Amino acid sequence: MTTPSTPMSTDPVLDAGQLDRINTWWRAANYLSVGQIYLLDNPLLREPLLPEHIKPRLLGHWGTTPGLNFIYAHLNRAIMQRDLDTIYVMGPGHGGPGPVAASWLEGSYTETYPDITQDAAGMRRLFRQFSFPGGIPSHVAPETPGSIHEGGELGYALSHAYGAAFDNPDLIVAAVVGDGEAETGPLAASWQSNKFVDPARDGTVLPILHLNGYKIANPTVLARISPEELDHLLRGYGHTPHYVEGDDPTQMHQDFARTLDACLDEIHNIKNRSQDGDTRRPMWPMIVLRSPKGWTGPKEVDGKKVEGSWRSHQVPFTQARENPEHRAILEAWMRSYRPEELFDETGAPIEAIATLHPAGDRRMSANPHANGGALLRDLRMPDFRDHAVAVPTPGTVTGESTRVLGGLLRDVMSANMDNFRVFAPDENNSNRLDAVLDATNRAWNAATVADDDHLAVDGRVMEILSEHTLQGWLEGYLLTGRHGFFSCYEGFIHIVDSMFNQHAKWLTTTNSIPWRRPVASLNYLLTSHVWRQDNNGFSHQDPGFIDHVVNKKPDVIRVYLPPDANTLLSVADHCLRSRQYVNVIVAGKQPQLQFLTMEQAIEHCTKGIGIWDWASSDDGLEPDVVMACAGDVPTMETLAAVMILKSHFPDLRIRVVNVVDLMRLKDQKAHPHGLSDADFDALFTTHAPVVFAYHGYPTLIHRLTYRRANHANMHVHGYQEEGTTTTPFDMCVLNELDRYHLAIDVIDRVPRLRDVSAHVRDELRTALIEHRAYIREHGEDHPEIRDWIWDSTPTDPAEPTTPGSR
Incomplete structure (x- = not known):
C-alpha cells in the first residue's frame, strides 16, 4: 500500500x-x-x-x-x-x-x-x-x-x-x-x-x-x-x-x-x-x-x-x-x-x-525524565492561611469554598510558573477557580478572535473537553517530575475511571521499587457535586468515584470531604505538598455556610475526624445519639437536624462528629490513616445509635466500618440514586439526607424518645409535605431553608414555627 x-x-x-x-x-x-x-x-x-x-x-x-x-x-x-x-x-x-x-x-x-x-x-x-x-x-x-x-x-x-x-x-x-x-x-x-x-x-x-x-x-x-x-x-x-x-x-x-x-x-x-x-x-x-x-x-x-x-x-x-x-x-x-x-x-x-x-x-x-521523582522540586507554597475566611461564629456566614481555593491556586501558580499546571475539562471558571487566570492564561495555540477570554500560547491552565486527555497530560507531567491539580464535575470524573486504575497501580508498584523516586501526588477536586447538581439533573448526579478509588491499595489513595472553605484550604495545602498518592477532594462550589475558623480548620483537618463541641449537647457525657457527617451538604443538614432536635428535646444528649478524612473510618490495620478501635469507640461509642449523613453512596460507610464494635448501630443516609432537575434541598429530601429525615431517624433510634415523640414526628412529616408543595408552586426552596443559619440557642418548642427554622 x-x-x-x-x-x-x-x-x-x-x-x-x-x-x-x-x-x-x-x-x-x-x-x-x-x-x-x-x-x-x-x-x-x-x-x-x-x-x-x-x-x-x-x-x-x-x-x-x-x-x-x-x-x-x-x-x-x-x-x-x-x-x-x-x-x-x-x-x-x-x-x-x-x-x-x-x-x-x-x-x-x-x-x-x-x-x-x-x-x-x-x-x-x-x-x-x-x-x-x-x-x-x-x-x-x-x-x-x-x-x-x-x-x-x-x-x-x-x-x-x-x-x-x-x-x-x-x-x-x-x-x-x-x-x-x-x-x-x-x-x-x-x-x-x-x-x-x-x-x-x-x-x-x-x-x-x-x-x-x-x-x-x-x-x-x-x-x-x-x-x-x-x-x-x-x-x-x-x-x-x-x-x-x-x-x-x-x-x-x-x-x-x-x-x-x-x-x-x-x-x-x-x-x-x-x-x-x-x-x-x-x-x-x-x-x-x-x-x-x-x-x-x-x-x-x-x-x-x-x-x-x-x-x-x-x-x-x-x-x-x-x-x-x-x-x-x-x-x-x-x-x-x-x-x-x-x-x-x-x-x-x-x-x-x-x-x-x-x-x-x-x-x-x-x-532522568523517565524517573521523574529524581527531578522533582518542592512547590514554593504560599501560606494558605492568608486566604482564610473569617468565621465569627459557626454557620452564620456564607462563602464559595472553591472560589476561595482559587485564590490559593493563583498564588501557587504565580510562585511556580515552570512546574505547576491546573487542568480542567472546560470547567475551570465554572468550578470557581477563575482566580488562577490572574496569574496565567489558558494554554491555546490555535486561532483566536477578539472576544476570546484569557487564551495564550504560554498559558498554564489546561482546558480541553476531554477528561481522558487531561488525565493523560497530568499523568505525564507528574511522572516526569512536576506538580498539577485537576478539577472536574463529580458526575463525569468516571470518564477516567480506568486511567485512574492504571495510575494507582503504577504508584502501588513503584512503592516497592527502590530506584523509582516518589512523584508528586495526583490531586483531584470533584466539585459541581451530586448535592448541587440540581440544575443539570439526574445525568450529572453520581458520587460513586469515591467508591471506585477506595477499592485501591490503601498506601496510595486518600479521600477528603472538607465541610467549608477553611478546611478546603488546609486539605489542599496538604495534598499539594504530598507525594505518591491519589488525593480526591470533594467540595461544592455554591455559596454555603462556613463553620470553622482557620485555626479550628487546621486542627480538625490534622485530626481528620473529630467532635464538634459547639454543635453537640452531650457535655462530655455518654450521648443518646451520635450524629456523624461527611461532606459539606451532609454537614449542613446534620446541623439543621441537631437544631430541630434540641428545640424539641432540650435534654437529648447529641454528639456531632464530622469526618474530613474519610479513611479515618477504616481500621488502622487496613489503612495508614485509620483509627484504632479505642479511638473509634471513643468517638462513636460501642452501643449508641449513630445517624450518619454521608456525601456518597451509603454502602461505602458500611464497608469502611463493618469491623467496628458499633457497626450494627450505624445508620447511614446518603445518595440513593434519586435525582432530577429540582431544588437543592429537594435533592436531599429525595434521598432522605435532609434535616427532617435525619431528625426522624434519630427519634426512631433513641429508645426513650419513641413514646414521647408522636407530635414531633407528625410536624416533621408535615414539613416534608409542605416543602414539596412549596417548591412545586414557587420553583425554589422555602426561605426558611434557603436562609437557614446555625443558632446554638434552642427554639422554644411551644413557638408555632416550622421545624428546622431559627
Whole structure:
C-alpha cells in the first residue's frame, strides 16, 4: 500500500558501517525479545534446544516488538549524533520484551538490577523472569527502566507524551502509537494536544504511528483506509506526516534514518523560529512506519501465515515445549539472528552493540525524565492561611469554598510558573477557580478572535473537553517530575475511571521499587457535586468515584470531604505538598455556610475526624445519639437536624462528629490513616445509635466500618440514586439526607424518645409535605431553608414555627 510522501532525497544516510551496526543492534534486541517470551534456559543456544529449556506457560506479545526495537535503534543513533535529550513512550506497551532488551543492551538494566548481569548467566535470568512467577510483567511496566507508560491499557501514549513535554523545552518525546491503540477514543482526542504546545517553552512530541496491520484477531482501521485518507487525517490533526514502509531491512534502515533526520531537522527549525518570536502554530512532523506485524519472525507455522498476520500478535506458536516441530521452528527462528555474532564468549554484547547507545543519562532507559521523582522540586507554597475566611461564629456566614481555593491556586501558580499546571475539562471558571487566570492564561495555540477570554500560547491552565486527555497530560507531567491539580464535575470524573486504575497501580508498584523516586501526588477536586447538581439533573448526579478509588491499595489513595472553605484550604495545602498518592477532594462550589475558623480548620483537618463541641449537647457525657457527617451538604443538614432536635428535646444528649478524612473510618490495620478501635469507640461509642449523613453512596460507610464494635448501630443516609432537575434541598429530601429525615431517624433510634415523640414526628412529616408543595408552586426552596443559619440557642418548642427554622 503506497502512501503519499513528502519529497525527500533518496541518498543513503547510513554508511556501510553504520548500517551494519544498527542492524546488528536490532538483531540482538529481537533475539533477546524472543528469548524472554520462550526460554527458561540455554539462553545463547550453545546446545540443541530441549523441552526443558522452554517455559511451560508462554506469555507475551511478539507482533509489535520488532518494530519497537527498530525505532529504538534509530533513536539511539540520532541521540548520539545530535546529543538529544529523549525519552521513549511506547503506546503498544504490551511489547514489553523490547524495552527490557534495550535496557539490558544499554547496561542500565544491570545498573538497576545488579543480578541481571551482562553475561550468559544474566541473560538466563533476564529470560526466566519475563512473565514468570516472581518475575516481571509482560508490559512496559514500572519495573522497566526508562518507562513512564505501561501501555497495558491502550490509548494514552500521546497524552502522556505531551504531559512529559510541557515545560521541558529541550526534551524530545518519541511517542509510538500502535495502530490498534489509534482506534481508541482517548488516543483520537489526544491528537489535538499540539494545539496546546508552546514551541518556545515546551518540549517536542514526535509521534510515530506504527502501522503493522492487525490487532489480536482483526485488521486495524488506519492500516486499511486509503493512503490519501490517512494522509488527510494526519494533516488535519496538525502534523506533516513522513512515511516509511516495507519489509527489506536494508531499505527500511536507510529510509527510516533519512526520515528521522528530516523530522529532527524540522523540529530544530521550529524551535529556532519560536525562539525568534514566531508564535504561529507549526505543522509538527511525524512518522508513519508501515512494517509487517511480527517482522523477522516465522513466515508460516503449521501451514498458516504468521509474519504479517494477526497470528503473530501474541505468542506466534505455543507448543514449542511439547511439539518437536514447533521447537525446531523456534530454534531456527532464534538462530536466524546469529547470536554467535551478537554476544561474546561470556554472553556480553559485542562492542558494536555495546557502543551503539548514548552514554549516561542520555540513554533512553536511564533518562532522568523517565524517573521523574529524581527531578522533582518542592512547590514554593504560599501560606494558605492568608486566604482564610473569617468565621465569627459557626454557620452564620456564607462563602464559595472553591472560589476561595482559587485564590490559593493563583498564588501557587504565580510562585511556580515552570512546574505547576491546573487542568480542567472546560470547567475551570465554572468550578470557581477563575482566580488562577490572574496569574496565567489558558494554554491555546490555535486561532483566536477578539472576544476570546484569557487564551495564550504560554498559558498554564489546561482546558480541553476531554477528561481522558487531561488525565493523560497530568499523568505525564507528574511522572516526569512536576506538580498539577485537576478539577472536574463529580458526575463525569468516571470518564477516567480506568486511567485512574492504571495510575494507582503504577504508584502501588513503584512503592516497592527502590530506584523509582516518589512523584508528586495526583490531586483531584470533584466539585459541581451530586448535592448541587440540581440544575443539570439526574445525568450529572453520581458520587460513586469515591467508591471506585477506595477499592485501591490503601498506601496510595486518600479521600477528603472538607465541610467549608477553611478546611478546603488546609486539605489542599496538604495534598499539594504530598507525594505518591491519589488525593480526591470533594467540595461544592455554591455559596454555603462556613463553620470553622482557620485555626479550628487546621486542627480538625490534622485530626481528620473529630467532635464538634459547639454543635453537640452531650457535655462530655455518654450521648443518646451520635450524629456523624461527611461532606459539606451532609454537614449542613446534620446541623439543621441537631437544631430541630434540641428545640424539641432540650435534654437529648447529641454528639456531632464530622469526618474530613474519610479513611479515618477504616481500621488502622487496613489503612495508614485509620483509627484504632479505642479511638473509634471513643468517638462513636460501642452501643449508641449513630445517624450518619454521608456525601456518597451509603454502602461505602458500611464497608469502611463493618469491623467496628458499633457497626450494627450505624445508620447511614446518603445518595440513593434519586435525582432530577429540582431544588437543592429537594435533592436531599429525595434521598432522605435532609434535616427532617435525619431528625426522624434519630427519634426512631433513641429508645426513650419513641413514646414521647408522636407530635414531633407528625410536624416533621408535615414539613416534608409542605416543602414539596412549596417548591412545586414557587420553583425554589422555602426561605426558611434557603436562609437557614446555625443558632446554638434552642427554639422554644411551644413557638408555632416550622421545624428546622431559627
